[in-house]
Amino acid sequence: MLYTKIASHLEDSAFFRDLLPLREDSQIYHLSQSARALVAAHIWAKTGKNIILVSQDDIIAEDLWDDLVSLVGKDNAFYMPDYEILPYEERSPHYSIRATRMITLLNNISSSIPAIYSLSIRSFLRLIPSRKILSSHIFQLKKGDELNPDELLQRLQNMGYEIEYQVSTVYQAAKRGGILDLFSPPSLHPVRIEFWGDEIMSIRSFSANTQRSISQELGEITVIPARELSLDDVDSGSVIIARIREKGFFEGIENYYSLLTKDLSPFADYFEPDKRIFIFSNYSYVVEEMEALIEQTHSQYRKELKHGSKGKIPKVKELILSEEAFFKCKKQSDNFYLSQSEFVLPGIKENIRAPFSGQPAFEGDLGLFSQSLANKRQQGWQHYLLFDNASQEKRMRQMIGDSVPYLSHIGVLHEGFELDDAKLGLYTDHEIFNRYKRKRYAPRFAPGETIIDYENLKPGDYVVHVDHGIGVFEGLKIIKLDGQEVECLVLRYANDDRVYVPTFQLSLVSKYVAEEGAAPALNKLGSAKWQNTKHKATQQIELIAADLVRLYAERGSRPGLAHSPDTxxxxxxxxxxxxxxxxxxxxxxxxxxxxxxxxxxxxxxxxxxxxxxxxxxxxxxxxxxxxxxxxxxxxxxxxxxxxxxxxxxx
The missing domain is CATH 3.40.50.300 (P-loop containing nucleotide triphosphate hydrolases)
Known part of the structure; x- marks a missing residue:
């Protein structure tokens, strides 16, 4: 860990020696992003408390986490991404986001060792099922355990796992006879559990690509939920219980947690107030983003009230913390304010300028770089060069030789810097050569034709209903269903017949896709034409599938070249x-x-x-x-x- 290597140098810095205890009304500024990560790591190391590092958005939060992993190791730094969905949006977060969040929550629940948690203000404000609820659905499986495999499969399904014939990605499970496969994110690979009756006989990892075992028997595995709320926790009196019984985990269920259980809390409440410290990165921007989110959520709530039933739409205070609740939560723990510029903050009486400078720009000039290091070495400076991998470090040694003394570390920060009062320099390889350190990309969602946001539909648009065929969207209408008001899409068919589709059944409707300007004939309700069309399409799909199966079976039977593993x-x-x-x-x-x-x-x-x-x-x-x-x-x-x-x- 980089922090361990440079900890003794930080003792030479008056700034770091005097950092703790810091007065509540002080702000530290002149800190680059990576310098903020170093200060956060130091506070964590010296206080022995959990650090909740709050940034204005997820991009910065993830970059800070990336720096923290280099500084303190992946077992001590965690990232809590936001759902990346809008308030009241009928869409659930990508499975990779859910997996990252669950691993972070798992560490909080299963480990008593303090850690650093990096998150955005949006993630901070969001209300999620409480620690008590979540912890009841994290469990271990080991050889010799006795449990019914069918009941285990049902439990996994209630926890949000997709039941498939074959497991290929995280949060999937499959059962074939006495074999149960599942992929729970703490494991790097899916696992295969072999039962003899109700007893677990063996647990092995296997490759999702080849479906072959890749490990000896595992002693124990940890299983975590695929969702932050299990269907077992749903209140039987919920106003949307009918929707849950019909569809299970529907798209956007995260925005309806408050209608399913009353036991919600912000992530900060997973910690005891005296065992956590809040560190705010560029607090002024954090507050701006908080105010924008609260206003956006209120605006969307008013919009939803116009279209739906009031009792089935969570209130704003049931989705996110209010501004008042945020400040109340903040006051319960110690707070640090780290920023790049000297912001004017309410209640801040002292601004402390940190003695950091940016890494000099060498523009790839190794002669200039070597001379700079040699000159500073004569002045008593110590430099660490940070590399992505050992090959880069080896290449640097070959280019500049051993005449220039420096210490190396595999694990790079986003930005290099100099700590002036300790005469310590941390330089990154990519900045020396004026290269850009690529950030990791947020998960990209494949756009489907299924309608997620019905507001994108305009009256007169052609649509296709799975059961009724091609119709015309006419608008929205509130009708009574089982004594309750339900918002429905109105679809017009031939002979001026109409079908009313509840908004919670939007997955049955998709936009009609054809050449621009083409006007299709509307289907007639009750006629066999649409069913015949579907039948013909199904037959054609089966023919294509049969051809593909035959082709790949023939190809699979032919011998190929098995190349050697990576050297x-x-x-x-x-x-x-x-x-x-x-x-x-x-x-x-x-x-x-x-x-x-x-x-x-x-x-x-x-x-x-x-x-x-x-x-x-x-x-x-x-x-x-x-x-x-x-x-x-x-x-x-x-x-x-x-x-x-x-x-x-x-």
Whole structure:
């Protein structure tokens, strides 16, 4: 951990020696983002308390967490992303966001060791099921345990797991005879549990790609919920219990937690007030974002009241903390204010300027860099150079030799800096060469044709209902259903017939997609035409599926080339690329190399826009083939493009 390496140097800094205890009415400024992470790490190390580091948005919160992992290690720093959904939006967060949140909550529940939690003000304000509720659905499974596998599968489903025939991603479960597979995020791979009757005989990890075991027996696994609320916790008197019974976990259920249980709290209440410290990064911006979110939520609530039943729409105070509740929560614990600029904050009586300077700009000039380090070394300075990987560190040694003394560390910050009063410099490799450290991208949602926001529909739009076929959207109407007012979409069909679709059944309706200007014929309710159309489409799909099954069965029966696993040369090549992989690049490269190691033919199409790193992935695959003793042919449609690829590969 970087913090452990530099802790003794921080003792030479009057700023860090006098940092604690800090007066409540003080603000520390002149701190870059990475310097703020260092100060937060120091407060955590010296106080032995949980640190809740609050930023204005999730991008900064995630970057701070990234720096904290380099400083204190991944077991001591956690990121609590927001749902990334709007108030009252009929959409649930991506499974990767849910998994990250659950791992963070798991650490809070299962570990007594204080840690640092980085989150945005939106994540801070959001009300979630309490620690008591969540902890009741985290459990362990080990060899020799006795439990009914069918009951375990039902429990997993109630916790939000998708029941599939085969497990391929997190939060899925599958059962075949006495075998139960599940993928719970604390595990890096899905696990296969073998039962003999009701007794667990073995637990093994397996590959989601090959479905083959990849480990010896595991002694124990931890299972966490896929959702922050289990269906077992739903109040039977909930006003939306009918919707729960019909659909289970519907899209946007996170915005309806208050209608399902009254036991909600902000994430901050997962900690005892005297065992937590709030650190606010650029507090002025945090307050601005809080006020904007509260106003946005009130505005959306008023909008929802016009369209739906008042009793079935959570109030604003049931979704997020009010401004008054935020300040009340804040006053219960110690607070630190860290900022880049000297903001004017209410109640702040003293502004303390931190003795930090930014990393000098060398613009890739290694001569200038070496001379600067040598000069500062004569003045008593100590420098750490931070690298992404060992290959970068090795390359730096080769370029500047051993004449320039420095200490190295594998694990980089977003920004290098100098701590002037300790004569300590932390320089990043990517800034020395004027490279950009790529941030990790937020999960991207694949846009489906299913209607998520009916406000995007306009009267006169053509739509398709799963059961009734092509109709015309006419607008919204409140009707009474089982004695309750329900908002419905009005769809007009042939002969001026109408169908009323409750908004909680929007998944049955999708926009009609055709060539621009094409006007389809409306289906007639009750006629066999739509059912015949669906039947023909189903038959065609089955024919295509049969052809694909036959094709892949034939391909799978043919012997292929099983390439050798990655070598040290492969790792050195991949570490030598200037930029960090995007998540999509890493995933594509990993899957391609996994396929290459299988003894069956591979056929893959790698798609991506210009400049998104397709060639880098191809170079990795080509090098792997060469390492296995084979030649590689790169085919291009034109001589110009072939020459371009030659230069890149060269």
């Amino acid at each position: 040290e040369w492969q790792k050195e090549l991949e570490d030598s690329f200037i930029y960090e992989d995007t998540p999509d690049q890493a995933k594509a490269g990993r899957e391609i190399k996994d396929d290459m190691e299988l003894p069956s033919p591979m056929e893959r199409l790698l798609c991506g826009d210009v400049g998104f790193g397709k060639t880098e992935v191809a170079i990795r695959a080509a090098f792997k083939a060469v390492n296995s003793g084979y030649q590689v042919a790169v085919l291009a449609p034109t001589t110009l493009l072939a020459e371009q690829h030659y230069r890149v590969f060269n």
